[in-house]
Amino acid sequence: MVSNKDGELKMRKYLNYYVRNFDYPLFFTYLFLCLFGLVMIYSSSIMVSIVNEDGTPTYFYRKQLLNLCIAAFAFIVGAFIPYKHFSNKRIMQILTLMVFVLLAWVKIDGIDAGGAKSWINPFGLMNFQPSEFAKLFIILYFAGAFYRKSLNNPMENLEPNNIVYPIIVWLIIIMFVGTETDLGAVLILSGIAVAVVAASGIQFKKFIKFFTVIIGFGSALIGLIILVKGNEILTENRMGRIKSFLNPFEYESGSSYQVINGYIAIGSGGLEGVGLGQSVQKLGYLPEPQTDFIMAIIAEELGILGVIIVLGGLGFIIFRALTIALKTKDPLARMIAAGIGSWIAVQSFVNLGGLSGLIPLTGVTLPFISYGGTSILLLSFAMGILVNVSMYVKLEKKL
Incomplete structure (x- = not known):
């Protein structure tokens, strides 16, 4: 029978192991993107919140803040459950x-x-x-x-x-x-x-x-x-998306309305942006700007610098995941890390590709940045798992 003292000692060793091997760069990049996304959700959704929801400008901000609190718990669970269990x-x-x-x-x-x-x-x-x-x-x-x-x-x-x-x-x-x-x-x-x-x-x-x-x-x-x-x-809506992808300016008052206004937002931002909270396109021109078109608002308000910050953060997480996959000798760790990295990479491409006109719009959100409870919850759990895999790879190198 294990005494309470022995149990406390084992738990202390376990926590010390986590503190020593925790992937801090990966965690802080994930945390930064989530908080940056929260700020941009507040900025981009003010008009939508006032007009369509409860009349206060913080409706989506408050909901996403609650989502992030739940997601934080999901991250901790993913980080502390040994990935081998999967x-x-x-x-x-x-x-x-x-x-x-x-x-x-x-x-x-x-x-x-x-x-x-x-x-x-x-x-x-x-x-x-x-x-x-x-x-x-x-x-x-x-x-x-x-x-x-x-x-x-x-x-x-x-x-x-x-x-x-x-x-x-x-x-x-x-x-x-x-x-x-x-x-x-x-x-x-x-x-x-x-x-x-x-x-x-x-x-x-x-x-x-x-x-x-x-x-x-x-x-x-x-x-x-x-x-x-x-x-x-x-449907007519989906066929419209395909038509607007092939020739957006021919349907600018119809199916291309959102795409064209996204272009205007991106073009208006220029190098430095018009300033945080100063977007014009979020004032009814871009429907639901806090979801799949949030990068257009970032580009308008914060300019190229804001876009680089987001792309840099996402790129670092993807690079880190693929690096972990390449370093480990464990095939399970390799597949999980590569899968999580590819998820974030493909979803980012689908979102940004639709926004920029490279591919038709699909309504996919931008990881960690766009408003959405299910998305941030599952991505946070996946990031916890990735951190767990990263800790194993660090331990693997020491043995």
């Missing part, structure tokens, strides 16, 4: 059941927001977006499944047919999310899956074979979804 088959079975139940819940009783039926409101507590949970789930599920396979058979010897179950699970999730018409999430889920497989250690030729299988199955599934749900997916 390779446990029973835990993965529970998470698989959870993600399927949540995605099915959307189909049964989902909330339509922004043209996509991708939200639920569990027991009236808060709006929750299961596709965000699916992004983290795919990272952990793929990494855990491939890791367990590699214990009996080296990953480089695995064939695509040896990992058929993860592919099936991924395809089912893609089908659910695709029929929600959340096409941005489909792109991100696809990028995550490819990144985790690439980091698994599978031979390049076999990876290409796997990638071909994914493209084939994915294309067939997308074709089937469009055939069955074409009228719901290819």
